[in-house]
Amino acid sequence: MPQYLVDANLPYYFSLWKGENFVHQSDLGDSWSDEKIWNYAKKHKLTIITKDADFSNRIMISDPPPKVVHLKVGNMSLNELYEFLSIHWTEILELSSKSKLVNVYRDRLYSID
Secondary structure, eight states: OOOEEEOTTSOTTOGGGOSTTEEEHHHHOSSOOHHHHHHHHHHTTOEEEESOHHHHHHHTTSOSSSEEEEEEOOSOOHHHHHHHHHHHHHHHHHHHHHOSEEEEESSOEEEEO
């Protein structure tokens, strides 16, 4: 049963989000609106992993599900992004299990319960 929905704006082939705990928006259908992604994640109790501020803005006025992991790391090459996330991935997942929003910055992780 998936626990995380990886938004289409993120790399598909990262090994960090492969496996049965992850579903990719691009596997569900092309050109989903934010509303459709939100409702799907809510229905299936998934945490959305995204670079899209719309989801983190929305969770601030909503109660989970869904939860949101918002990657606010700016422009990085795919290799830089992968290396960065690899270092912090365990902590990101841990925070997301307890918090409705995890903001991931280059220099810190910030969660909101």
